[in-house]
Amino acid sequence: MSRLFGSVRARATLGATLVVAVALVAAGAAVLLSLRSNLVDQAGTKAERAARNIAAQLAAGQTYEALDLDDEDTPVQVVDADGTLVAASPDLERITGTGTAEVTPRAPAESRGTGDDDDDDTALEPGEIASDTDFTDGSATVDGTTEDYRFAAVEVDTGDRGLLTVHAGGSLDAEQSAVSTATTGMLTGFPLLLGVVGAVTWLVTRRALRPVEGIRREMAEITASEDLSRRVPEPGTHDEIARLARTTNETLCALQASVERQRRFVADASHELRSPIASLRTQLEVASAHPEFLDLDGAVADTVRLQHLAADLLLLARLDAGERPTGTLLDLAALAAEEGAGRAAVTVVTDGPAQVTGSRSQVGRVLANLLNNAERHARTAITLTVRRDGDRVVAEVADDGDGVPEADRERIFERFVRLDEARSRDDGGAGLGLAIARDVAERHGGTLTVREAPDGGALFELRLPTV
Incomplete structure (x- = not known):
């Protein structure tokens, strides 16, 4: 009853x-x-x-x-x-x-x-x-x-x-x-x-x-x-039930995309971790059998690369978990000067203090990732410019390299994406730097886009709300 x-x-x-x-x-x-x-x-x-x-x-x-x-x-x-x-x-x-x-x-x-x-x-x-x-x-x-x-x-x-x-x-x-x-x-x-x-x-x-x-x-x-590719039937009406069905299918699409992205992330992360771990193991095994052949510099480099990759994966995991940035007041111009210091090809241009709120370490990671990416592709010069634009603070990283094809200007922000697949992992990154940079920018209420630089290379533009 x-x-x-x-x-x-x-x-x-x-x-x-x-x-x-x-x-x-x-x-x-x-x-x-x-x-x-x-x-x-x-x-x-x-x-x-x-x-x-x-x-x-x-x-x-x-x-x-x-x-x-x-x-x-x-x-x-x-x-x-x-x-x-x-x-x-x-x-x-x-x-x-x-x-x-x-x-x-x-x-x-x-x-x-x-x-x-x-x-x-x-x-x-x-x-x-x-x-x-x-x-x-x-x-x-x-x-x-x-x-x-x-x-x-x-x-x-x-x-x-x-x-x-x-x-x-x-x-x-x-x-x-x-x-x-x-x-x-x-x-x-x-x-x-x-x-x-x-x-x-x-x-x-x-x-x-x-x-x-x-x-x-x-x-x-x-x-x-557990087949997320299936969809619920949508009635051919215009009532609440039809809207419920459409919303349910949209939720299933988002869930499927999230699960597929998670699976791809785990597979790519496993693949990226396998190479430095295998290289480090090989060097250690060789050194164990023949100490005179120990490549200490290579082992250190693989260890550092493994450490950076683990740090990137940990940061992505925190961002995916919905970690919100702190409300710390920071000067983006001063932070840009710090990140550009010691980089021979980088020129930092600012027009005075440019204050924003957020996590100093995360915003600094964005600038560092953009500069690292520019250093891998620039021929001779990189310019980091920080300026105010209305209620936004804009940081632009421009290089004189080959630039990014227009068709790939969104794809490069996906995780584990490298446009030059023939590039060795030692010379290039794991394809996480730009993905991390965009995620951090969006978590701070900003945007990160790429277009052609005046010198023909790539120009990455970070926009954050000012104080």
């Missing part, structure tokens, strides 16, 4: 059914109240009409015995000022709700004239019928049949007979029958309607959520097979 109501479809169906049920109950109650009110008003109108008809006969001087009281649907009582029943419907057997339960008329104690003191109790003139009508609910038994009635009470001043009150009833049987029929219809129709609403909601949500089930099933298969 908990699994059933744990589904979106079941909850949507239950929610829709409950909302419709509440709406139907509220609407049904309003309809029944309105129907009952209208029918009660109709019964009251009928009772008032009958009461005023009898009152008109009394005002005209009609005797009690000559009153038209034969309507079995309208029980009538005529009561004098003393509360004595002076006239009633002939078949009236029992009555409640009119103020007197008497059903058998009695002769009044004495005739009352218009000059009696009791006439002061009413504002009516002789022969006048009161404009106000009082309504009460009660019941009556007429000719053996008991029903509920809406009673109307109308006063009339008859002059010689004094003030009389006419009570006439309008049957509520039609109201009770109509309300009962409507209630029965609602009790029968509401469950059927709720069933239809529930079934339709269940089918509609099932159809609407079918693509979600397809996405879930495909994701489960992708997880089981």
